[in-house]
Amino acid sequence: MNQNQLESLLQKVKQSEVTIEDAMKTLSALPFDDLGFAMIDHHRHLRVGYPEVIYCEGKTTEQVIKIFDNMSSRHVNVLATRASAVLYEAIKPLYMDAKYNEAARVITLTYEAVPMTDDYIAIVAAGTSDLPVVEEAYETAVAFGNRVEKVVDVGVAGIHRLFARLDVIRGAKVVVVVAGMEGALASVVAGLVDKPVIAVPTSVGYGASFGGISALLTMLNSCASGVTVVNIDNGFGAAYAASQINRL
Amino acid sequence: MNQNQLESLLQKVKQSEVTIEDAMKTLSALPFDDLGFAMIDHHRHLRVGYPEVIYCEGKTTEQVIKIFDNMSSRHVNVLATRASAVLYEAIKPLYMDAKYNEAARVITLTYEAVPMTDDYIAIVAAGTSDLPVVEEAYETAVAFGNRVEKVVDVGVAGIHRLFARLDVIRGAKVVVVVAGMEGALASVVAGLVDKPVIAVPTSVGYGASFGGISALLTMLNSCASGVTVVNIDNGFGAAYAASQINRL
Amino acid sequence: MNQNQLESLLQKVKQSEVTIEDAMKTLSALPFDDLGFAMIDHHRHLRVGYPEVIYCEGKTTEQVIKIFDNMSSRHVNVLATRASAVLYEAIKPLYMDAKYNEAARVITLTYEAVPMTDDYIAIVAAGTSDLPVVEEAYETAVAFGNRVEKVVDVGVAGIHRLFARLDVIRGAKVVVVVAGMEGALASVVAGLVDKPVIAVPTSVGYGASFGGISALLTMLNSCASGVTVVNIDNGFGAAYAASQINRL
Amino acid sequence: MNQNQLESLLQKVKQSEVTIEDAMKTLSALPFDDLGFAMIDHHRHLRVGYPEVIYCEGKTTEQVIKIFDNMSSRHVNVLATRASAVLYEAIKPLYMDAKYNEAARVITLTYEAVPMTDDYIAIVAAGTSDLPVVEEAYETAVAFGNRVEKVVDVGVAGIHRLFARLDVIRGAKVVVVVAGMEGALASVVAGLVDKPVIAVPTSVGYGASFGGISALLTMLNSCASGVTVVNIDNGFGAAYAASQINRL
C-alpha cells in the first residue's frame, strides 16, 4: 500500500465512505491464504499469467496436492520444482494437464499461456552431467515467459567447442552458466561477453569437488567481472533472476 | 572479429587490397599492451568514457604507476580499487586530478565525464560497519555512469528502519544489498521488491561469522527468489554487475 | 544433597539414629538404575509428572524397550524422541497407551497428566519443510506441561505473513524460531519482540546450506540481541530450554 | 502501534480531531534518528533507564562520538561494547562520566541508575583466559539492571573446584557459562542445575580449537538438556538473553 492509497483510504474514512471497521480490515489484511501448514502468497498472480512456485523437497505428497488445489482454484499457472517422479504420479490423475520434465524434476501446470519475450536467456553448460540443472533453469525461464537458447557441453577442457557457439551466447540479454567440477566456464564466458552472467555451480564431480563447493568457490572468485552466483544446483534461482533481468 | 569482418578481410586479400602479411597481422593481433608483468586490455575503451580498472591488491606501487601511465597515455578514465592510502600518496603527485575515497579504498581519475543513467541502482546496507564495501560499490557504479541511491544501517534487527526507506529501494532498477554478520537483509529485501537483487556478504562480524562465510552462506541459501551473490567484500563486482543490468 | 541435609545426616550418625553403614550408603548411593547398557536417571521424576526422556537414535529396539520397562515400572511419563515408525511398531503392542507423532518422530506415554502453564511458548517456523522439527519441539513442550502456539510458514521471503501473526508471537513468554535454508527468520523475529528467542537451525535446504550449517551460522551471528541457538534440528533441546524459561 | 491505537487514530481522523496529514505522519513515522551513516533506534529508551548499545567494532571514532552525542542529547544510558582503549581516550574528554572496563572493552555512561533485580545471573567461567568475555557479560548484565555472581576458573579438569561453588550457581535464576578450549563446562553445569544455561564459547585455545569452533561445537552438541548457545566470545549477547530471562 503506497502513500497515495493510504491518503485515499483515510479520506474515505473521514468522509465516511469507508467504515472504520473496513479500514481496519484493509490495513490489516494481507494477501495470502493460510492452509495451516503453508501460507500461500498471492502477490505473484497480480501479474497476469505468472506462475506460482512450489518447492516440493521436504513436503509430503498430501501437502503438495493441497497447495496445487489452492492454486488451481484460482486458475493460476503452477511451477513445481524438485518434484520426484513419485510425486508426479500422484499429481497426474488429479491434474491431467500437468506436465513433467523428468531430468529437470519440474511439474508445470499452465492455465493461461505466458507471452514470450523477444530477448532471450542463454543457458550455457559445461558438461552432459549438468543437464538436470540446465533443465530446471530452462523450465523455470520458459514458465516465466522467456525465450531461451541452450548451449551444452562446452566446458573449458575443449574451449574451441565454446567458441563455435559464441554468437548464440553473445546474442543473449543475460547468460546463465551452469558448471560443476572446477566450474571455470563462468569466468571464461564472462570474459567473452559483456552481459550479466549468472553462474550456477553444480554438484557434478567427485572427491575434492565436495558436492559443488569447488565450483561454487571458483565462481565467487571469478577474475572476470560481471559474474554473480546462486546456490549449488539452483537452476530455478538462476533462471528466476535471469528472468527479472531479461524482462526489464 | 565477427563473420562480416572476416569475409571483408578475405575479400580484400583476394583483391590484393590487403597484403597477406597485413592480413596475418590482423588475424593474429590482439587488443592489449604487454607491460612485461601485466597485459593491459583495451577492449573497454572502445565504449566511450568507460573506465579501465586496476585491482591494486598484491601489486607493487611501481607496477600500479606503470599501469596508470599506460592507461593515461590513452586518456581513458581509470578506476583503481583496493588502493591503500600509501599507494594514493605515490599516485597523487603524478596525477593531480586523481581522487581518493578513503573508506572505499578507491582512486578515480576522470578524463571524460561519463553520461549518467536515468534509472538508478539502490545500494542498501545493514550496518555502519559495512560502509567500506558500500563505498567501493558506490564509486564503481558512479564511475560506470550509474545514478545511485544509498540506504544504510537498515539491518533486520530493527526492520522498521528498512520499511521507512522502502520507497527508495523499490524505485531502483536493480538493488545491491550489503550485509555482514548473519546477512539476512538480502532475503528480506528480495522478498519486498521485484527487482534483481545482488547480494554482497561482508567480513563484518566476529567468531562464527568466519570472515564473512556466515553472510555468504545466508545469501546463497536465500529463500527469497531473485538473489544472486558475489564474493565477500566484493563491492566492485556487485556494482559492475548492477551496472550491466541498470544500463540495459 | 545440600548442606542442611548433610548436617542432619551427620547429626543422626552422631546420635546413632542412623548407622554408619546406612550413612555410607546414603552418601554413596546415587539416584539411578544400572541396566548394564544404560544408567537411568531418576532425578526428574522427583518433580511430579515430568516425563523421562529417551533419545532413541543409535539404540537398538531391545534397548529402548528395556528402558521403557524400567521407567514404566515406576509409572512415570515417558517421552521418546527420534523414534522411527519401526520402533513404534515394536513398542505399541507392549504399551497400548503409547502415542506416536510421526512427523515429530516422538513417542509419548502418559501415566499422569502434567498441569499446563498459563503462559505459552510460541513456536515459529519459516517453511513447511521445517515441520518435523516444529513437531518435535511441540511434543516436548507439551509433555513438559507448557501451553504452545504454533505459527508456521512465515519465512522472510514474504514478511507480511509474519506480521499478520505478530500478535500471537508477541504474546508468548518465550519464542522458539525454527528455520532452515538461510535461517534469517530468527533475527527478524528477535528484532520485533522483546522476549527470549531460542533459534533452531534445520537441515532443510540443499547445496550450500550444508545440512543446516548455513542456518546455524546465521543464527549465531544474529545482529538482533536476545537470540540463543541450539543444535541443528534439535527441536527437543529448544523446547526443553523454552520450558525452563516458561515455567520460571 | 497496536490494534487499539490504530482504531483510536482512525476514530480521531473521522471526528476530525486529527488531520489526515497528521495521521499520515503518524502512520509513516518511525522511532529512529537518521545520522546518515547510522539509524539510531529509540525503541529501547521507552523502557525507563535501559541503556542504548553501540557495537564499536568497525566504526570510526568519529562515528561512535556522533552516536554518543545523539544518545546523550536524550539523556539515556549508553553501553558501548568492543571499545578499544584508544576509542575510550577519545570519548573520555567529551563525556567525563564515561567509565571503561578495559578487560571487558566496554564503555558505560549512566545518566540514571537502573533498578537492580533480586534474582541474579551466575556467570561461570572455565579459565582465567576467559575473563575478557566474562567481563563483557558482567558489564552488560549490570547495565541492564541485573544482580550478578561471578564464578571463575572452575574448568572441568579439576571438577572439585566447580562443586565447591555449586551453591552459588544453583541459586541463580539463569546461568551463563563461559568456556574456551574444549568447552565442556557447559554440559557439566547444565547436568548439575535445573536452570536455563546460556553457553558462550570463547576463542581461548590454540591449534585445533580453531578460534573457538571446538568450544562452539561442544556446546551445540551438549548431551545435557537446557543449554543454548551464542556466538564465540559474545559475552554481550549471552548477558542480554540472560537479562531477558532474569527479569521475567
Added chain:
Amino acid sequence: MNQNQLESLLQKVKQSEVTIEDAMKTLSALPFDDLGFAMIDHHRHLRVGYPEVIYCEGKTTEQVIKIFDNMSSRHVNVLATRASAVLYEAIKPLYMDAKYNEAARVITLTYEAVPMTDDYIAIVAAGTSDLPVVEEAYETAVAFGNRVEKVVDVGVAGIHRLFARLDVIRGAKVVVVVAGMEGALASVVAGLVDKPVIAVPTSVGYGASFGGISALLTMLNSCASGVTVVNIDNGFGAAYAASQINRL
C-alpha cells in the same frame, strides 16, 4: 636385524659358515607373504599368541577369506575388525571356531589362548549409542590379552553416574574413554584420574556433531592433561595403544 645379529652374520660369512648367497638372502629377505593383493606381515606372530589383524572395510569377501587362509595355515590367532554380518556368514562355514561380536563388528579366531594381564584397562563410555565402539575396543583388548572393565552410560549430563563408578576407573592402569556428541567425558575423567587416558570420539550425534568432529575437537582441546586421541570410532586403535601401555 640389530648390530649383534649383523656382526654374527658377517662373522659366519668370514668363517664360511654361511655362504655369500645365503647371507645375501638373509640381508634381503623380509618377513611377509605376498598374496598379490595383500602383503601379510608376520612380525606379530613372533610374539606367542598375539593375533594378526585384518581391517575388513573395503576388502572383498574373497580377499578376506584368502587372508584368513594364509593366517590360519600358520595357526595364529586372527582378529578381523569392521566385519559385516554378511562377511561373517561367509567365514563361519570355513572356520567353525570363528566368533562374531555383532555390535563390535569383530570376528575372532583363537588357536591359542593369550595369557591375561593382572592390570586392567577401563573402557568408559558416555552413552548407550557408543556401545559399538566400546565393543570393538573390548574385543581388541581381550584378543591382545588384557583384562578389561567396562563402565558405560556415564556421560557428563549426569555426572553422579560417573562418580559412582570412579573406583573402577581409578583402579585401571590405563583408561579408554569413548564419547560422541560433545565428548566432554574425556576431560572430566582425565581430571579425576592420574592415568593415561586414550580418548575415542564417536560419530554418535547429529547436526553440528558433524559425524564425530565435535567430539574429536573437544578431546584434542582437553583442558585436562594426559589425554591423547585416536580417530573417530577407532575402538581398535585405542585398545591397541592401551594394550601397549597396559602390558609395559
Added chain:
Amino acid sequence: MNQNQLESLLQKVKQSEVTIEDAMKTLSALPFDDLGFAMIDHHRHLRVGYPEVIYCEGKTTEQVIKIFDNMSSRHVNVLATRASAVLYEAIKPLYMDAKYNEAARVITLTYEAVPMTDDYIAIVAAGTSDLPVVEEAYETAVAFGNRVEKVVDVGVAGIHRLFARLDVIRGAKVVVVVAGMEGALASVVAGLVDKPVIAVPTSVGYGASFGGISALLTMLNSCASGVTVVNIDNGFGAAYAASQINRL
C-alpha cells in the same frame, strides 16, 4: 591451425585456389560433433590409436550408448571410466568386444592395438582397499599404450614391504602412488626415488579421513620434493598425466 597453415590458406585464397566461402568454413570449422547433449571432441583421434574417453558418472545409459555409437562409427578405441556394472550390461550386447574391469569400473573397446612403451609406469598402492583406484589407473595407462608395473599393499605401517619392491619402483620412468587413510606413502616413495611421483589420494578410511581429505592434504604438503597430486580417487587423471610423461 598454426602460422604456416594460415599463410598457406591465405595464399590459396589470393590465388583463388580456395574460395572465400571455403576459407571461411575452414577458419570457422571446429573438430567436434554435436550430439545435442554432448560435444564429441575428435582432437585425440588425430594421434593414431589413442582412445577417446567417456566419463560415465552422471550420464544416462542412453547418453553413453549414443556417445559409443558416435565414436565407434569412426573406429577409434574407447575408454569409459566410472562405468557401473549395470551400464556395462547395456553396452555389452551392442559392442561384443567391449571389456569390463569390474574393480576399476572401466569399459574398454579396442579397434586398433596401441603400441606399448618400453619404459614403464609404476603404480604403487598402500593397501588392498585402494585396489579400485589402482585398477582405474592401470586400465587407463594400458589403454594409452604404457607398460605398467603394479606394487600393492606396501603402506608405511610395514615399511620393509616397500623396501622389498624398491627396485621395481626405481626402475620406472614415472611413479603413481595410490594411498588412502593418512596417505604417507607418497612422501616416503618420493624420498626414495628420483622420478616424478604423481600421488592419488583415495577415499579409503573412516572418521577423520573425511572421504580422502586427510590423504589429499598429506600429499599436497609432502616434505619430499617432486610430488604432484590429483583429485581424490582420480586413478584416471594420474595415469593420464603419467602417460604424458612416460611417452615423452
Added chain:
Amino acid sequence: MNQNQLESLLQKVKQSEVTIEDAMKTLSALPFDDLGFAMIDHHRHLRVGYPEVIYCEGKTTEQVIKIFDNMSSRHVNVLATRASAVLYEAIKPLYMDAKYNEAARVITLTYEAVPMTDDYIAIVAAGTSDLPVVEEAYETAVAFGNRVEKVVDVGVAGIHRLFARLDVIRGAKVVVVVAGMEGALASVVAGLVDKPVIAVPTSVGYGASFGGISALLTMLNSCASGVTVVNIDNGFGAAYAASQINRL
C-alpha cells in the same frame, strides 16, 4: 576421599572425636586456593617434587606473577608454558632462579630436584622448524622427572636419516613424534617400533597445511597401530602423557 577414609571419618563423628562442624568442613573442603581470577589446584604437590603448571597464554603478567607467588609460597616446583620473553623479563627479577628456554617458551623454577627415571622418552622430530615444539615437550618431560633422548630432523623425505637413529628410538619406553607439513613420520615410526607412540602435529608448513590440520589428520588416520594424538603444537600435552606412561 575413598570409602575407607569416609568410614573412618564417620566413625570419628560418632565417637565425637571429630565435631560435626569439622566433619562438614572436611567433607566440603577442597584442595585449592582461590585467587579471585584463578583457582590453584594443589593436588599435584601431594606427589613430592612434581611441578605445578601455568599455561601463560591469555593471562596478564600480573596474573602470572600472582600465581607464581602463590605456588612459590609453598615451595613447589613451577613449570610455566607458552611464556613470552616479555613475561620472563617480568618474572626474572622476582624469581632469580627461574630459567627460560626461549625456543620452548617455557619458564622453570625448581625448588627441589625431581628424581630421574631410568627408562627414557624418545622425542623424534621431522624437521628443524619443529624444534620449538620439541623443546616444550623436552622441558616438560624433564620437569616431571623423565630421562629424554632427542632425535631431530629425521623426516620421511630422507628415510635413511631415521634408520640411522632407530636404535635410540627403539630403546625408549614411549616415543613422542613431532611433525608438521604432512606429518607422515608418526606412521613410519609406529610401524618400526612396538612402543606407544604419541604424535604431535605442528603448525609448521604453509598453504594446505592449514596451520597443522594436515599433520593432525595424517596422524589421526595413521595406518600404523599404536599412534595416539594430541593437539597441534601441544608439546606439553604429549610429554605429560608420555611421562604418565614412562613412570608406570
Added chain:
Amino acid sequence: MNQNQLESLLQKVKQSEVTIEDAMKTLSALPFDDLGFAMIDHHRHLRVGYPEVIYCEGKTTEQVIKIFDNMSSRHVNVLATRASAVLYEAIKPLYMDAKYNEAARVITLTYEAVPMTDDYIAIVAAGTSDLPVVEEAYETAVAFGNRVEKVVDVGVAGIHRLFARLDVIRGAKVVVVVAGMEGALASVVAGLVDKPVIAVPTSVGYGASFGGISALLTMLNSCASGVTVVNIDNGFGAAYAASQINRL
C-alpha cells in the same frame, strides 16, 4: 647400496680384504651430516652441480647460516627458498656471491654453473599478483639447469591474451600454471596443450578464495586431463617436479 655392491662387500669380508668392523661401518653409515638441529643430506651432490635446498621458513638465522657453512664447505650450489630480506642481509656479508631475488624470496649461491637443457619449461601465470610464486618457480627451475619461458598476466578473464602467447606455451616440454582467485587458467591451458601441466594455486585473492583453497580445489577438479597439482604458493615444488620431467 645395490645388490652388486652388497655382493662385492661380502666377498671382500670373506676374503679378509675388508674387516668386519669396516663392513659394519659401511653397512651402517649413511650419507648425511648431523648438525644437531638438522641432518644435511648429501645424496643430491652426487649428481654434479645440482644445488642443495634450504627451506628457510621457521629456521633461525643462526641455523640457516650453519647449514650454508656446511654446504659451502663442500662447494655445492645452494638454493634457499622462503628467505626474508632480513635473512639475506645476514648471509650476504658471509657469502658475497649469494644472490637474492626479492620477489621470489630466494637466495642462490652458485659454485659451479649447471648445464642448461635445450627443452624448456613454460611458467604461465594468471595475474600480476601471482609474480612472487612465478619467480620462486623460475629461480628453482634455473638453479636445476632448466631453460624457462615466462608468460604472465594471461588469466581467463581476457582469454585472447592467452591465445597470443599459445605458441610459446605449446613449445614447452612441460608447463607450470600459476593462478590464484578462481584458478581456472590451469584447466584452459591443459585443454589447449598436450603436455604435462603442473598447476600451482596461489593465495592471491580475498574473501571466498580462503587463502588459496578456491584455486586449489579448481585445479584438483580440472575437467581437462593431464593436470597435477602442488601445494598453495609452492612455486618451488612445481619447478622441482617440472625439472624432473624436463630433464628426462
